[in-house]
Amino acid sequence: MHMADALLSPAVGGIMWAATGTTIIYCSKKIKHSLDDRKIPLMGVMGAFIFAAQMINFAIPATGSSGHLGGGLLLAILLGPSAAFLTLASVLTVQALFFADGGLLALGCNIFNLGFAPCFIAYPLIYQRITRRRLTAGRLLLGTMAAALVGLQLGSLGVVIQTNISGMLSLSFSSFLLLMQAIHLPIGIIEGLVTAGVVSFLWRTRPEILDRTGADQDLAKLPLRNVLIGLGVAAILTGGLLSWFASENPDGLEWSLLKATDQPELHLPATAGKTRLEKLQEQTALLPDYGFRQENQTGTELAAAKTGTTVAGLVGGAIVLLFGLLLGTILKKVGRHRGQQNR
Amino acid sequence: MASKIDKVFYDIGRLEILAEQNSPIHRLDPRAKLLVTIFFVLAVVSYGKYAIADLLPFFLYPAIIIGLANLPVGYLLKKLLIVSPFVLFIGIFNPFIDREIMVQFGPLAISGGWVSFASLLLRFSLTVGAALLLIAITSFPAVCGALDKMGAPRILTVQLLMLYRYLFVLVEEGIRMIRAHALRSFSRRRPRYRIYLQLLGNLLLRTIDRAQRIHLAMLSRAFSGEIKTVRQFNFGRSELLFLLLATGALITLRTTHLTDLLGRLLLEISQ
Numbered sequence: 001m002h003m004a005d006a007l008l009s010p011a012v013g014g015i016m017w018a019a020t021g022t023t024i025i026y027c028s029k030k031i032k033h034s035l036d037d038r039k040i041p042l043m044g045v046m047g048a049f050i051f052a053a054q055m056i057n058f059a060i061p062a063t064g065s066s067g068h069l070g071g072g073l074l075l076a077i078l079l080g081p082s083a084a085f086l087t088l089a090s091v092l093t094v095q096a097l098f099f100a101d102g103g104l105l106a107l108g109c110n111i112f113n114l115g116f117a118p119c120f121i122a123y124p125l126i127y128q129r130i131t132r133r134r135l136t137a138g139r140l141l142l143g144t145m146a147a148a149l150v151g152l153q154l155g156s157l158g159v160v161i162q163t164n165i166s167g168m169l170s171l172s173f174s175s176f177l178l179l180m181q182a183i184h185l186p187i188g189i190i191e192g193l194v195t196a197g198v199v200s201f202l203w204r205t206r207p208e209i210l211d212r213t214g215a216d217q218d219l220a221k222l223p224l225r226n227v228l229i230g231l232g233v234a235a236i237l238t239g240g241l242l243s244w245f246a247s248e249n250p251d252g253l254e255w256s257l258l259k260a261t262d263q264p265e266l267h268l269p270a271t272a273g274k275t276r277l278e279k280l281q282e283q284t285a286l287l288p289d290y291g292f293r294q295e296n297q298t299g300t301e302l303a304a305a306k307t308g309t310t311v312a313g314l315v316g317g318a319i320v321l322l323f324g325l326l327l328g329t330i331l332k333k334v335g336r337h338r339g340q341q342n343r
Numbered sequence: 344m345a346s347k348i349d350k351v352f353y354d355i356g357r358l359e360i361l362a363e364q365n366s367p368i369h370r371l372d373p374r375a376k377l378l379v380t381i382f383f384v385l386a387v388v389s390y391g392k393y394a395i396a397d398l399l400p401f402f403l404y405p406a407i408i409i410g411l412a413n414l415p416v417g418y419l420l421k422k423l424l425i426v427s428p429f430v431l432f433i434g435i436f437n438p439f440i441d442r443e444i445m446v447q448f449g450p451l452a453i454s455g456g457w458v459s460f461a462s463l464l465l466r467f468s469l470t471v472g473a474a475l476l477l478i479a480i481t482s483f484p485a486v487c488g489a490l491d492k493m494g495a496p497r498i499l500t501v502q503l504l505m506l507y508r509y510l511f512v513l514v515e516e517g518i519r520m521i522r523a524h525a526l527r528s529f530s531r532r533r534p535r536y537r538i539y540l541q542l543l544g545n546l547l548l549r550t551i552d553r554a555q556r557i558h559l560a561m562l563s564r565a566f567s568g569e570i571k572t573v574r575q576f577n578f579g580r581s582e583l584l585f586l587l588l589a590t591g592a593l594i595t596l597r598t599t600h601l602t603d604l605l606g607r608l609l610l611e612i613s614q
Contacts (some may be wrong), residue, residue, distance in 0.1 A: 004430045005470035006463050010389045028496035040498070041561060042554040044505020049550040051510055052517035056546075058539035069543070090503045094510070097478050097486070098355050103470040104477075105384050168392055168463060169433060170441035170456055176433075194540070201544030209551060315609055316602030317399030324406035331410025 002095075003110050003159050005103030009166040016162060017108030023116060024089060027082035039083055046075060047087045051094070070187075072118030073148050074195045077127065078202075078209070081119040088115040113158035118151035126150055135210075140203065141196045148192030149185075156184040354422070355510075358475070361414055362482035367581075368412040373481045373489035375582040379589040380477045386593045387469045393445065393458050396602040398465045404589075405472050412480045419475055423468055434463040483507050488574055504570050509553075517546060 005013070031039070050071040071091070075084035089111045095101040102110055130143035160180050164173045171179075203210050362369070368376075387401055409416055441456035477486065484504060491500040520542050524534050534542060595601075 004467060005384060005388055006430050006467035007433070008388055010385050013388065024499055025496055028498040031498055038558050040501060041505060041557040042551070043502050045509045045513070045550050045554040045557065047502065047506035048509040048513040049547060051506075052513040052546060053543055055514060055517055056521060056534075056539065056542060058534050058536050086499055086502055087506075089499065090506045093503060094483070094506060097474055097483065098358060103384065103467075104381065104474050105388055105470065163433075168459070168466075170437040170459065171433070172440075193536070194543070197536070197540035198543050198547060201540055202547060205544070206548060206551075316604065316606030317396045319605055319609065320400045320602055321402055324403040327403070328406035328410035328416075331407065332413055 002102040003106040003113065003162060005105045007163045007166060007168050008106055008109065009168070010105070012162050012166045013105040013108060016112050017105070019116075020089070020108040020111045023085060023112070023120075027085045030082040031086070039079070043079060043083050043087045044090075046079060047091045047094075050075065050087070050091050069194045069198075070114065070152070070191050072114055073122060073127070073144065073151055073191065074198060076119045076123035077144075077195070077199055081123055084123075085115045085119045088119070109158070109162050113155040113162075117154035117158070118147070121154060122147035122151035135203070137200060140200055144196035144199060145189070145192035148195055149188040152184045152188035152191060153181060156180040357418065358478050359482060361479040362485075364413060366412045366480075368408060368480050370581075371585055372576060372578050372582045373485040374492060374576070374578060375586050376477060376481050377486060377489045377493075378586060380473050382590055382593055383473050384470050386597050387466055387473075389597065390462075390466075393455065393462055395458060395462050395465065396606075397596075397600060398462065398469065400596050400601050401469050403592075405469075405476060408476055408480065414476070414479050419472065419479070422475060423472055430463060430467045434460050437463070485574065488576065492576055501570050509557075512553075513546070513550060516549060520546060 050069070053069045053071065072084065072088055075087050078084075079087060092101075092107060092110050092114065096104060096107045096110070127143040127147040130146065131139050157177070157180075160173070160177045163169055164176065169176065199210070383401070383404055387398065390397055408414070409419070437460045438454060438456035441459060442454045444452045445455040445458050446453040481489075484507065487500050487503045487507075490503075491497065521534075524538065524542065528534070533539075
């Protein structure tokens, strides 16, 4: 699923852009060194193919819904990881600009989430391990399914982590995580089925194409060490950032709850999944009580002051918006007038 | 299904036609517009979770650009509405979880969740709108050129240009296949899994063959690893002015609470 600008903080967006940018530069260098330029048009046209393929979708029996191809793993199998990463980056860029999928800041996250995991983790560590020795139909299916599942799970994990560090959602980390990973399970299965189907179709009709990409091993054989170093850096970065943000503002709801109820955490049962729900119930049950009991003069004054600023803000905002509307219309009228004169 | 895809691609074509106009904004160097768009997005997302009033003045930027570049507002709005249900889908949880009362307008109490949800929507329309505007005033090849000039890896920009060039060709090929399938399957809306795989596989084979032909054609026209264009890049005085004005305005907006000041002033005058 595509990450969106609206869910991101500048720090997270910037870090993910840095990671994506480094990977892009690394891939470009790798391709430049190891490649004849035959692959350049192939990459371009394959990117366009992914686009066209995403437009076609098929009916999933007995559900009434439809599935289509994501494409990261298929690209990795046909082009090798570096070329696949660049191709996917270009596809996502076009989607961000023309179909407004996510936005410009989130593009860094999207390229990383949807590209890095399938190309540099799932493909070399799973797909290649399984199919390297001997390519059979069974191994092909197994390798593609496993790689697609892992790739998509990692990608959605990326979305969850980035969103959570950015802190724009009230949804707790664990429930968001469960939701996203669960949604991406069937998506991963579909992706695996489609990729396996297309690759085996290619294998049956034109086996030399797969052999060729298989023989192009200097591109595909990315040293494992580099991948691990990259992952380590990413882990440290996210870990460091996560703890920094976590210490700066602990979950707002929990804090307010603790203050509101005046009860120590120990009182609540310690099962992690349960507490959230219980806290919610407790909050909705206890807050009115709290309001009646403790709302004193300073509380209402504070509220009044707060309302004052927000009213002022909204009035000002409305004025600015009206002004903008007016300005835009006038500019447009003037421009059109001039255009007619020029003609 | 085919007609729906037709429409989507007509849409892309429309954005490109908008980019071909001739206005003061369109005439600016793509690099200036790309930079301003990036600054704009950064400024918008740098606000906190509950910002609403502070975000409103940022709508001045699209208003001014739409006015100066003579863009159809309705079309852009429609495009905004169609896209990315993801933000809505995830953001709608906010009001149900974050129920602490944040704002009180007389009897009407608004919880933090609704405030942050509204903020999310504002943020979404501003940032996504900025990306759409960039294409509508710059055109995709020009953005690629700007990226290239600003130091993006050559292979990436070449790849972007190639993808863009063959996008329409391959999508048309895909549409033909879907149409053929629909004609032979009593207008079943979507192909079944097996047939879908064959469609996709055939499309892939055609794609690979096409890439080979393109490569030979490029080689016979002296392709050396980069696409050469005749587009002139010129970062002159008007670009500098645009960049300074825009960044100045963005910094002012980011550092002051314009709406709040304005609102207070008005309320004081009226009292």
